[in-house]
Amino acid sequence: ETGVTQTPRHLVMGMTNKKSLKCEQHLGHNAMYWYKQSAKKPLELMFVYSLEERVENNSVPSRFSPECPNSSHLFLHLHTLQPEDSALYLCASSRTPGEKLFFGSGTQLSVL
Amino acid sequence: RKEVEQDPGPFNVPEGATVAFNCTYSNSASQSFFWYRQDCRKEPKLLMSVYSSGNEDGRFTAQLNRASQYISLLIRDSKLSDSATYLCVVSRTSGSARQLTFGSGTQLTVLP
Numbered sequence: 001e002t003g004v005t006q007t008p009r010h011l012v013m014g015m016t017n018k019k020s021l022k023c024e025q026h027l028g029h030n031a032m033y034w035y036k037q038s039a040k041k042p043l044e045l046m047f048v049y050s051l052e053e054r055v056e057n058n059s060v061p062s063r064f065s066p067e068c069p070n071s072s073h074l075f076l077h078l079h080t081l082q083p084e085d086s087a088l089y090l091c092a093s094s095r096t097p098g099e100k101l102f103f104g105s106g107t108q109l110s111v112l
Numbered sequence: 113r114k115e116v117e118q119d120p121g122p123f124n125v126p127e128g129a130t131v132a133f134n135c136t137y138s139n140s141a142s143q144s145f146f147w148y149r150q151d152c153r154k155e156p157k158l159l160m161s162v163y164s165s166g167n168e169d170g171r172f173t174a175q176l177n178r179a180s181q182y183i184s185l186l187i188r189d190s191k192l193s194d195s196a197t198y199l200c201v202v203s204r205t206s207g208s209a210r211q212l213t214f215g216s217g218t219q220l221t222v223l224p
Contacts, residue, residue: 043214098210103155
């Protein structure tokens with residue numbers, strides 16, 4: 001039990017679909033993150049939220065839209081994705097930005 | 113040059129062997145260092161933080177050399193369950209925020 005719950009575990013979607021990934025942390029942390037992990041590549045930071053405010057956006061395409069309604073919940077809204085967006089998407093949290101991360105179990109996304 | 117570099121391996125070692133991984137980082141302002149392990153198709157999990165004086169946790173020893181800008185992980189008496197990818201993670205301040213950068217990982221397979 002990592003304290004970070006992420007759903008769904010697996011997602012297959014077409015390029016015209018709209019879907020959302022959900023993340024919830026039960027650790028009382030103030031920072032939450034979305035990472036992308038493609039095969040044979042290091043983890044890529046997508047978004048960072050600190051106390052519900054976005055503090056970093058690493059030039060992520062607008063077809064990925066994050067939402068952080070409170071410090072315990074984080075969403076990643078997906079629309080009109082491309083096949084190259086297929087990857088493992090990981091949510092994480094930390095006590096404050098830059099501290100050690102605790103990850104959710106990830107969503108394995110396949111875009112057809 | 114990548115900010116965090118690791119030998120990708122794979123390292124294939126017999127049970128009971130001692131194995132060492134190195135990781136180099138390019139930014140001398142880096143402040144905190146971690147080792148994570150990631151099993152196939154799973155999320156990364158914190159293995160240990162790395163402290164300036166070096167630290168040990170059972171069979172695992174982590175060391176930091178700030179002058180040479182590298183960190184190491186030593187695993188003694190390898191077990192089959194140690195088979196995983198080991199990720200080096202470096203934290204530094206960028207602007208007003210701290211950020212973590214992940215290495216690509218070193219793959220370890222412990223053979224019976």
